[in-house]
Amino acid sequence: MKMCAITTWPPHQDGISFYSAQLYDHIGRRIEVKVLANIINFTKRDSEVGNCKIVRCWRRGSIAYPFKIFREIMMEKPDVIHLQHGWFLYGDKISPLLFPLLLFILRLTRKPLIVTMHTVIGWKPRLYENAILNFIARVIILLLTRSIVNLSDKIIVHNNLMKRALIDFYSLHRDHWKIFVIPHGVKEKAKKCRGVSKEEGIKILSLGFLRKQKGIEYLIEAFKIFSTQYPKSTLIIVGGKHAHDDGEYIKLLKRRLLYENVKNVIFTGFIDEETLDKLIWESKIIVLPSLGSYYFEASGSLARVAMYGKPIVCSKVPKFKADLEDGKDCVMVEFNNPKKLADVLFLLVSDVNFRRKIGKNLGKKFRDRVWDKVAEQHINLFRDALIKN
Template sequence: MKVLHVYRTCYPETRGGVEQVIRYITQGCQEYGVQSKVLSVSHNDSYSVEVQGTEVILCKADMEIASNSFSFQLFSEFKRLAQWADIIHFHYPWPTGDLLFLFNKDKPSIVTYHSDIIKQKWLKKVYKPLETFFLNNVDAIVATSPQYQKQSPNLLKYCKKTHVIPLAVDPKDYISPDTNWSNDDQYSFLENDYFLFVGVLRYYKGLGYLLDASKKTDATIVIAGDGPLYDELQQRITKENIQNVILTGYISDSEKLKLIANCKAFVFPSHIRSEAFGVSLIEAQMLKKAIISCDISTGTSYVNIHGETGLVVPPGKADSLTNAIEELNRDSQKRSKFGQNGYQRHCHYSR
């Protein structure tokens, strides 16, 4: 079987959660004889690259409106690759992908529904007819958690063809003997006395509230990753003299593993529904870490269960984040219990 994945970004050009998900799907399907290709957009030049047995084809972007990348080259590449594929697997939201669907003549189609469109409300109104046609005509829709299936207005409309398949990671990527700090590691001075956020620094990650929370605790907080909010966060840290927060910027995969493996607990303050799942939550569970997250009626509360695998607090509340950090900071037994429970939960549901 041959499957073409279509999305606006991809690994290794960008390393967000959806990009990791697509990589794990293509990688995991290989053992079942599925050959995959990924069609995406590059903000550099057009090129193709092989990633762990999957060909990734990138078309140079000609324009971008409200995070929606567009390339004229996409259309010719899509027509060519659609002839090769047995199934087209779209990843939503990406309005350009919906437009490409118009050129899909006869191949079965699947869409993994990663998130509602939350922020770009004006674009949503213009885009609505195309979105409706797209979701009406794809053959199957995949929701990434029961919570999102029940809360998304779009998914409720298409419940008869929507299937819940939670996201997962490859456990082999997290079984590494090289998670202890060495003298050469730039963050080894942290030892294991810090709370950690890892992810792309975007508006919906709730990191402003995490900075507010940090000013009410003595615990060290590491914010690892890069993204659109990096400069804004750095300016706040400097201006407000927040001395217990470390903003790392870009980190490698090996640095990410070490930071997660050695933290006290994982903090995920995403506060609005644009955060549909949170793959880094699974990564934390694979390394047996307790989690602090917010209840936003999405997959974050499917992964992290309050009182079992971590603490779930109200969104957008700095005091609630502070209280959760303080609770886990002083209770190592609770951190250990939550971490072990999270690991067992992921192992059970990823079989």
């Protein structure tokens, strides 16, 4: 079986790009995978990465991207077509409106079309301050979402909460049979590094793209409170600018640190996997902030750290509520309240047994979601789509 995947690809820096690199490398161990990826300046058109062959044939933001992809698909002649969908994955402005057009012309190939939707936008989201703009955006999202489901043979989402939101909010009860849940793959824990530091001081780790909707400023405020009692503690913030952002938010955070003279907060930027593994092992607590209450999705950051047995503090938002249980495998807190967040940090530092319990429970919950098993679920779905096509 030959499968063509349509997605962004590293070094493009967005969550779906990193997700795709992991997923298709594992799928490529069992079937032939050709990835039709976004064009990035100074990269080769054709390359081979791990178990995938990459063809860079479309450019983000170009109105021609559906036709560029269609032309390449006609040349490749795959058995199955798997598309990744994010609201601005293919570009901003008019690009999201062209995704249903891409699906429509790909239907001419008469091959199974499977779409993974990474974000389901909740009912009545507050996307714009202007009420008229917000209403127009909601109508467009409603029409686009329904079109994507109708034009696809199968839809993949990452958790049951996403599936319920898709069916209920978009009146897709008649199409429930084509919506499947396959969890976000998780990384198996690396062996504990020999060089793991045992120096004095508590390390608190946060990781992921540094975006305004994360509310990292509240985490910094909470750390200021925490460090009054633990002055040798360190907050390590791993990650950098998302490809769809301008980077102003990160500059604002750093200026604020200088202005308020906050000590022991480190921004590492993007780091390699080995360094990140070392930081995870060294950290006493991992904090995953988010303010995205309207977005139903999965957390790539959670998937990266879940198997390490570390206690997780996270926001009370759908992406965490879908997979986690407060007090059992994480501690959930309202992130726009730094005092409450600081209190949770104090609790986890002081209660060793509770800290170990939630870390252990988290690892148990996610052990069946490793990338190899997630890849197998995708392949089974591809084969089923081929049989029914």
